[in-house]
Amino acid sequence: MIEITNLTKQYKNGCVANEGISLKIAPGEVFGLLGPNGAGKTTLVNQLIGLLKPTSGTITIDGVDVVADPDASRRLCSFQPQSQVLIDGLTPLEAIELTGRIRGMDRKTARLRTKSLIERLQLEQWAKTRGEDLSGGVRRLTAFCMACVAPAKAVVLDEPTNDVDPQRRRLLWREIKTIADGGSAIILVTHNVLEAERSTDRLAIIHKARLIRQGTPASFRSKEEENMILELILEPGKTPADILAQEANAVQTGRRIFCPVTIGEVAERVHWANELMNKQLIEEYSINPPSLEESYLQIIADGEGSDGTVSNNLQEDR
Amino acid sequence: MRIYIKQYFLLLKWQLLKLRIVVPLFALVQIMMGIGFIVGLGFFVPDIDPSTALFFVTGAPTLITVTVGLVLVPQLIAEDKSSGSLTYIWSLPISRITYLFADLTVWFFSTLPGVVLALVVGSWHYGFSLSISWMILPVMLLVSITASCLGYTVAHFIEKPQIISLITQLYLFVVLLFSPINYPLERLPNWLQRVHEIFPLTYMADLVRGSLTTYEVASPAKALLIVITWMLVSFVSVSVVVKRRK
Numbered sequence: 271m272i273e274i275t276n277l278t279k280q281y282k283n284g285c286v287a288n289e290g291i292s293l294k295i296a297p298g299e300v301f302g303l304l305g306p307n308g309a310g311k312t313t314l315v316n317q318l319i320g321l322l323k324p325t326s327g328t329i330t331i332d333g334v335d336v337v338a339d340p341d342a343s344r345r346l347c348s349f350q351p352q353s354q355v356l357i358d359g360l361t362p363l364e365a366i367e368l369t370g371r372i373r374g375m376d377r378k379t380a381r382l383r384t385k386s387l388i389e390r391l392q393l394e395q396w397a398k399t400r401g402e403d404l405s406g407g408v409r410r411l412t413a414f415c416m417a418c419v420a421p422a423k424a425v426v427l428d429e430p431t432n433d434v435d436p437q438r439r440r441l442l443w444r445e446i447k448t449i450a451d452g453g454s455a456i457i458l459v460t461h462n463v464l465e466a467e468r469s470t471d472r473l474a475i476i477h478k479a480r481l482i483r484q485g486t487p488a489s490f491r492s493k494e495e496e497n498m499i500l501e502l503i504l505e506p507g508k509t510p511a512d513i514l515a516q517e518a519n520a521v522q523t524g525r526r527i528f529c530p531v532t533i534g535e536v537a538e539r540v541h542w543a544n545e546l547m548n549k550q551l552i553e554e555y556s557i558n559p560p561s562l563e564e565s566y567l568q569i570i571a572d573g574e575g576s577d578g579t580v581s582n583n584l585q586e587d588r
Numbered sequence: 589m590r591i592y593i594k595q596y597f598l599l600l601k602w603q604l605l606k607l608r609i610v611v612p613l614f615a616l617v618q619i620m621m622g623i624g625f626i627v628g629l630g631f632f633v634p635d636i637d638p639s640t641a642l643f644f645v646t647g648a649p650t651l652i653t654v655t656v657g658l659v660l661v662p663q664l665i666a667e668d669k670s671s672g673s674l675t676y677i678w679s680l681p682i683s684r685i686t687y688l689f690a691d692l693t694v695w696f697f698s699t700l701p702g703v704v705l706a707l708v709v710g711s712w713h714y715g716f717s718l719s720i721s722w723m724i725l726p727v728m729l730l731v732s733i734t735a736s737c738l739g740y741t742v743a744h745f746i747e748k749p750q751i752i753s754l755i756t757q758l759y760l761f762v763v764l765l766f767s768p769i770n771y772p773l774e775r776l777p778n779w780l781q782r783v784h785e786i787f788p789l790t791y792m793a794d795l796v797r798g799s800l801t802t803y804e805v806a807s808p809a810k811a812l813l814i815v816i817t818w819m820l821v822s823f824v825s826v827s828v829v830v831k832r833r834k
Contacts, residue, residue, distance in 0.1 A: 320679075323833040359607060
């Protein structure tokens with residue numbers, strides 16, 4: 271269990287990167303950290319893995335106070351950084367196996383585990399290629415394997431899917447789930463809201479140093495559940511004026527027009543959209559519930575006070 | 589203790605694998621430096637007398653080792669800092685002192701080809717023979733550890749890689765021209781001689797020269813004491829710097 275209580279980090283230059291953050295992450299849980307650039311996610315993670323010292327507050331992993339004992343945090347956390355891990359000169363096989371052995375595995379176990387990870391992520395063809403000749407995606411997958419070869423109590427992954435192809439992203443998510451099922455708590459820092467929605471058990475949003483919301487992905491969606499989104503895609507060359515004229519709340523981006531629709535209006539709106547299609551004003555249409563991404567952007571927008579400060583109302587939805 | 593020894597060898601392996609792409613180039617640079625340094629002297633001083641040549645050539649091991657420690661080490665660490673690779677290494681459950689030892693080992697061995705070559709080429713080119721004592725090994729270790737620890741401290745103490753790079757350029761200038769490594773201390777003005785009585789460079793060069801030739805070090809115990817003091821101070825400071833959390 272990872273327990274972060276009232277964590278505040280103020281840098282020497284006065285910048286407050288984390289303020290009063292409290293979190294609990296259970297073993298086996300995949301926990302997503304979302305937030306805009308510069309929100310304080312990496313600072314939070316760096317305190318967890320013992321690279322930064324909190325100004326105040328506590329962090330315990332399995333009951334061990336890792337603020338007082340940073341060596342323990344390195345034992346209890348395995349980490350994939352946001353930046354590429356420099357493995358120039360080393361092949362993925364060598365880098366992953368060496369990391370496993372540094373984390374206390376014997377040679378045989380480390381080798382078996384490395385081979386199994388390489389197979390599961392379908393990296394065999396690059397297993398013996400030196401780091402400097404690998405693509406960004408393969409390097410990142412290698413760094414992921416280095417973090418997971420000997421999973422610690424807490425596995426911290428900072429943007430693990432950047433540069434990774436869609437096929438291997440799926441394999442990577444499958445692997446993350448397997449590691450969580452083995453009892454590790456996974457902390458996932460990401461900007462990819464869609465992936466966070468699909469792959470995490472719970473999420474937290476950090477904005478301007480504060481934790482402004484946490485809960486399950488489903489709990490983040492719009493509270494007004496009757497709201498649906500009608501998306502119209504204009505025929506190329508058509509002007510939207512005659513459609514937008516009737517839709518005060520419609521938003522247009524390029525050829526797409528988004529109109530909020532209540533559940534009761536759905537049948538009527540489908541009929542209307544069909545008419546637009548028959549008139550060849552639109553190419554196609556769809557009706558969907560609002561996505562987590564829209565809710566996320568709304569939460570961030572709500573978090574901004576008129577004076578630029580962040581709302582203090584921490585909401586917890588489980 | 590066993591875990592530290594195991595980690596030391598694993599880190600050493602990591603560093604050697606990492607360096608294998610630069611080793612051929614590094615070896616070439618060392619060979620060129622070793623030969624170029626000795627042959628180039630002939631252009632600086634056309635009618636060099638044997639004793640000056642001996643003094644110069646036996647300064648080369650110190651100069652090469654100090655340059656690697658004070659210039660190359662901080663530059664490579666600055667590179668690791670800006671690439672984020674140091675952040676990763678330090679997130680691993682390894683003792684930072686063990687990591688430091690593994691690094692010091694690599695730096696020590698990386699200077700050896702240049703050192704050996706400079707001595708071989710120098711003694712052949714200027715026609716003198718060396719009288720090498722067993723002391724050369726501990727003395728070279730002492731010089732290498734001290735210089736690398738000083739370089740390490742600077743690289744970790746200063747945040748910005750650009751500043752580290754500038755400081756190392758300054759070191760190079762001071763070490764090459766204003767340090768009595770390749771020429772006798774007496775050639776410097778009085779005030780600079782006083783400065784070099786505090787810093788370890790003169791003593792390092794004297795101890796190395798004394799282990800390679802029949803050169804009489806004025807006060808070997810004092811020289812050894814001063815260099816060891818610098819090694820301890822630099823080792824303690826680097827130990828503190830690498831362990832601190834911001």
